[in-house]
Amino acid sequence: MTVPSVSRRDRKKAATRQAIADAALRLFLERGYDQVSIRDIADAADVSTATVFKHFSGKEALVFDQDEDRESQLIAAVRQRRSDQSILDALRQHVLDTWPSIEAHPQAAEFTNLVNSTPVLRAYSERMWTRYTDSLSAVIADEFGVGHDNLACVALARFVLEIPVLARGRQDRRAAIEAIFDILTHGWEPPGKPPAP
Numbered sequence: 404m405t406v407p408s409v410s411r412r413d414r415k416k417a418a419t420r421q422a423i424a425d426a427a428l429r430l431f432l433e434r435g436y437d438q439v440s441i442r443d444i445a446d447a448a449d450v451s452t453a454t455v456f457k458h459f460s461g462k463e464a465l466v467f468d469q470d471e472d473r474e475s476q477l478i479a480a481v482r483q484r485r486s487d488q489s490i491l492d493a494l495r496q497h498v499l500d501t502w503p504s505i506e507a508h509p510q511a512a513e514f515t516n517l518v519n520s521t522p523v524l525r526a527y528s529e530r531m532w533t534r535y536t537d538s539l540s541a542v543i544a545d546e547f548g549v550g551h552d553n554l555a556c557v558a559l560a561r562f563v564l565e566i567p568v569l570a571r572g573r574q575d576r577r578a579a580i581e582a583i584f585d586i587l588t589h590g591w592e593p594p595g596k597p598p599a600p
Contacts (some may be wrong), residue, residue: 419448419458428465428466430447448465453473495581539564
């Protein structure tokens with residue numbers, strides 16, 4: 404299968420979008436979210452304010468510039484899994500392949516603090532998280548041929564999305580992610596009880 408090449412125009416658009424997002428994050432971390440305007444971001448990225456709005460729906464979207472990519476990758480992890488791979492195993496692999504490196508990013512703590520200390524960003528993040536839950540649970544439900552409001556599918560999506568948060572701050576993030584997926588796969592056992600054979 405041939406992968407279609409990305410046109411020069413698309414590469415330039417992607418580079419401009421990334422330059423804007425990088426400039427915005429740098430300014431937000433330096434000055435604080437409320438002290439930075441769209442004009443400041445446009446100037447720092449050497450583009451017009453119209454160009455900023457062509458790439459981002461608003462100021463909050465600049466903080467979560469990879470939001471749509473993350474959502475589509477979650478859905479792809481379920482839809483494009485191997486035929487012999489369970490949904491849980493596909494999601495386990497996806498989380499292991501993506502989240503530890505995000506959490507290990509040198510600016511991860513600053514970014515988390517920025518979001519948690521800014522009410523408008525916290526609210527945006529919660530809406531984004533709800534949307535992830537809705538879209539992931541819907542694709543899981545589709546795989547099993549059940550309604551999108553199926554509680555088991557919604558619960559699984561929500562639990563999977565909480566795994567990176569639960570693993571955050573653990574010395575061995577990968578081991579923590581594996582342990583949580585093991586609980587989802589095999590069921591919860593009281594601490595200290597020997598594992599079932």
